[in-house]
Amino acid sequence: MNSMRELTIGAVIKKPGSSRRNKTGTWRNLKPVIDIDKCLQCDNCQLFCPEGIIKKAKKGMEIDYDYCKGCGICANECPTRAIQMVKEGID
Amino acid sequence: MSKKVVIHGSRAVAEAAKLAKVNVISAYPITPQTHIVADLAEMIANGELKAEYIRAESEHSAISACIGASAVGVRTFTSTSSQGIALMHEVLFIASGLRLPIVMSVANRAISAPLNIWCDHQDSISQRDTGWIQLYIEDNQEALDTTLQAFKISENSEVLLPTMVCMDGFILTHTVEPVEIPDQSLADQFLPKYKAQISLDPKIPSTFGAYADPEWYMEFRYMQNEAMERAKKAILDVDNQFKKIFNRSYGGLISEYKCNDAEVIFIAMGSVVGTIKEVIDRFRANGIKVGVLKVRSFRPFPKEEIKKAVSNAKVLAVVERSLSIGSDSPLYAEVKNTVGPELKTICFVAGLGGRDITELDIEEIIKRAYNAIKTGKIEREVEWIGLRLK
Numbered sequence: 519m520n521s522m523r524e525l526t527i528g529a530v531i532k533k534p535g536s537s538r539r540n541k542t543g544t545w546r547n548l549k550p551v552i553d554i555d556k557c558l559q560c561d562n563c564q565l566f567c568p569e570g571i572i573k574k575a576k577k578g579m580e581i582d583y584d585y586c587k588g589c590g591i592c593a594n595e596c597p598t599r600a601i602q603m604v605k606e607g608i609d
Numbered sequence: 610m611s612k613k614v615v616i617h618g619s620r621a622v623a624e625a626a627k628l629a630k631v632n633v634i635s636a637y638p639i640t641p642q643t644h645i646v647a648d649l650a651e652m653i654a655n656g657e658l659k660a661e662y663i664r665a666e667s668e669h670s671a672i673s674a675c676i677g678a679s680a681v682g683v684r685t686f687t688s689t690s691s692q693g694i695a696l697m698h699e700v701l702f703i704a705s706g707l708r709l710p711i712v713m714s715v716a717n718r719a720i721s722a723p724l725n726i727w728c729d730h731q732d733s734i735s736q737r738d739t740g741w742i743q744l745y746i747e748d749n750q751e752a753l754d755t756t757l758q759a760f761k762i763s764e765n766s767e768v769l770l771p772t773m774v775c776m777d778g779f780i781l782t783h784t785v786e787p788v789e790i791p792d793q794s795l796a797d798q799f800l801p802k803y804k805a806q807i808s809l810d811p812k813i814p815s816t817f818g819a820y821a822d823p824e825w826y827m828e829f830r831y832m833q834n835e836a837m838e839r840a841k842k843a844i845l846d847v848d849n850q851f852k853k854i855f856n857r858s859y860g861g862l863i864s865e866y867k868c869n870d871a872e873v874i875f876i877a878m879g880s881v882v883g884t885i886k887e888v889i890d891r892f893r894a895n896g897i898k899v900g901v902l903k904v905r906s907f908r909p910f911p912k913e914e915i916k917k918a919v920s921n922a923k924v925l926a927v928v929e930r931s932l933s934i935g936s937d938s939p940l941y942a943e944v945k946n947t948v949g950p951e952l953k954t955i956c957f958v959a960g961l962g963g964r965d966i967t968e969l970d971i972e973e974i975i976k977r978a979y980n981a982i983k984t985g986k987i988e989r990e991v992e993w994i995g996l997r998l999k
Contacts, residue, residue, distance in 0.1 A: 522828035527769055528708035529829055530807050531816035 542569075546588035548603040554578035556600035563592035563601060611792045618749040618781035621788045622688070622714045622774070623648035625756035627658045628796035629712075632683035635663035635674035639693040640726050641778035642716035646688050668693040672700045672713070679709035680817045682808030684760060687711070690778060691718035691732045698736065704771045705740030705833065707817055710763030710803070711771040713741075714756060717879065717930075718778040719962040727963020728778040730878065730930040734907070734939045740833050742772040742840055743908040745878040747864075749786040752776050754857055757791075757800060758847050764803050765843045770836055775907075777880040779963065791855055799854045837909045844906055862911035864903040865918050867893065871900030873978040874919050876944050877928040878904045881959075881966050885928070888971040899975055904940065912947045924978040925954040930961065938991070953981055959994040970994045 519525075526532060550563075557578040564572045564579065571582040572592060578600075581592075593601040616624070622645050626634070634653075636646040652658040661678070665671035668689050679685040689697060694715060704711050715733045719725040733743060742762060746755050752774070759772040776782060809817060821829050845861035852858035866886055868874055875885050882903045889899045902918050904911070919925060925948065927941045937945065941956035948954060957974050960966040973994065981987050 522825075522832065525825065525828055525832065526807070527832070528706065528807075528817070529819050529821050530707075531819050532807065532813075534814040534816070536816070536819070 541584045543582075543584045543586050546583075546586060547606055548588040548590060549583070549606050550581060550586065550588065550590065550592050550601045551604050552578050552581070553600045553602070556598045558598055558600075560597060562595045562597065566591050566595045611789055611795065613787055613789050615785050616749065616788050617644070617783055617785055618752045618776055619645045619716070619783070620648055621749045621753040622756050622776070623652065624788075624790050625753045626686045627652055628791065628793060629684060629686070629757055629760050629800055630658075630797075630802075631660050631686040633661045633663065633675065633678035633685045634687065635665050635671045635678065635685075636687050637665050637668045637671045637689070637693065639668070639690045641718060641782045642688045642690040642693070642714070645714055645716070645782070649686075668696040669700060672697045672704065672711075675711045675713075676700065676704050676707065676709060679704075679711050680707065680809045682803070682805030682810075684803045685709075685711045686713070688714040688716070690716045691720055691726070694732050694736060695720065698739070701736055701739035701741060701771075703818070706829070708769040708833070708836070709771060710760070710769055712756065712759045712763060713771065713773050714752075715773050715775045716778040716782045717775050725962040726778070728780050728930075729961045729963065730775070731932065731961075733773055733775045734931040736773070737908055737939065740770065740837070741908065742768075742770055742837070742844075742906070743775060744772065744844075744906055745775045745904065746781070747880055747882045747903060749781060749784070749788050750857070751859060752781060753788055753790070754851065754855070755859070757796060758844075758851055760803070761800055761847045761850070762840060762843050765840075765847075766806060767839045768836055768843045769806075770833070770840060775879070780880045795854055799851060841906075841909050841911065844909075859905055860903075862906040862909070863914045863918060864905055866901045866903070868900035868902055868918050868922075870898055870921065872898045872923045872982060873900070873926060873975060874922040874924075875899070875901040875926050875928060875971075875974070876904060876915070876919075876940065877901060878907065878940065879930065881928055881930070884966060884968060885971055888968050888975070892975060897975070907940070907943075910943050910947075915944065915947050919948060919952065922952065923982050925952060926974050926978045927954060927956050928960075928966070928974070929956050929958045932958070932961075941991070953987055955981065955987055955989075956991045957994050958991065964995065966994070
């Protein structure tokens with residue numbers, strides 16, 4: 519979009535699903551990294567994740583980094599401390 | 610058939626909402642507005658009006674429910690006053706930002722503290738930056754007519770902004786006057802069923818109330834401002850269309866009374882304009898050239914129209930019913946900004962917290978205005994009428 523003349527009155531979004539296009543993972547400073555060996559698959563991180571972007575994998579849990587904002591709640595709730603918050607850009 | 614009745618100003622507003630066939634009313638009671646929505650509740654209970662009536666737990670919720678209803682695409686109405694409109698404050702921006710044509714009557718009442726239930730304009734004036742159209746009316750007939758007009762202005766596809774119809778609490782809301790209630794068929798002709806351009810509909814999913822990031826927020830605000838500019842034409846057009854059907858009109862944005870050759874022109878809003886006209890007629894009989902310009906639309910503010918109407922005046926006397934503590938009061942500031950420093954403009958603060966503005970007060974203002982003409986200078990820029998300084 520280039521011109522304001524393409525905007526809708528009142529910022530109404532006429533086509534559903536626009537939030538998918540908005541990859542909120544770019545907001546992240548700290549990235550949750552799971553140590554699969556420590557993970558019990560207890561689901562705590564999945565239940566507490568406010569974004570709903572953690573799900574069970576074959577082994578351990580899987581995080582959708584496209585939408586993870588890096589809040590760290592999962593790491594805080596993990597009973598075995600399997601999740602570490604790592605500074606973004608340092609792997 | 611149209612009928613003439615003697616009713617309270619509040620009843621006139623309720624009759625207008627009924628004539629507009631509003632679909633949803635959501636409200637919370639507050640003096641001196643309560644009997645507007647009480648009358649509407651009664652009309653619904655009696656089966657005279659088919660509408661959904663939502664009893665909210667606060668004004669904040671009342672206006673929020675109106676937003677939801679209006680977003681679904683139906684005609685929506687509410688009414689409030691004083692602390693009630695203050696409690697609505699943050700939600701008023703949302704109504705205008707979402708570009709919803711909600712109509713709200715405001716029974717103008719002073720703001721606490723000290724606690725006071727009587728008329729001044731501080732409550733609605735304090736909401737001037739919320740992006741709502743603000744119309745101020747002079748009598749009960751204008752209350753009915755302007756409420757009907759407000760829906761047509763707000764729903765205009767070039768405008769799509771909510772409107773407040775502001776009327777003096779008690780002075781109009783609780784005073785009976787003869788009012789002509791138009792026939793329903795004429796009202797239908799003037800104001801057909803509202804058809805929203807976009808509305809919430811599960812069959813066509815859409816999002817209302819999305820966020821705009823720094824890249825686009827300014828553009829949305831600019832669009833709101835453009836719509837408010839276009840509202841100037843809409844207010845005038847709607848008043849003309851109203852005249853064609855009902856044979857009554859109010860001048861659109863401003864209404865001039867004997868301004869053409871006037872040396873002193875009053876600038877005022879609301880019911881006090883009627884009092885000023887009475888005094889003007891007496892002074893005119895003695896050859897004293899006084900006039901009054903009623904600011905009917907405070908938002909959008911009719912700069913060009915006022916500039917033109919006062920171009921021959923020597924002194925402007927602004928009758929001010931609200932304050933902006935720490936700087937020039939709101940109407941005075943607007944007028945001064947409009948006419949510039951060349952035209953002598955005096956601010957007369959009067960009638961705060963329901964104090965009567967009497968004919969004697971108006972005479973006093975005329976005297977002081979002529980004094981400024983005679984001496985060539987303004988003694989005091991701001992005068993408080995009837996203040997017991999000592």
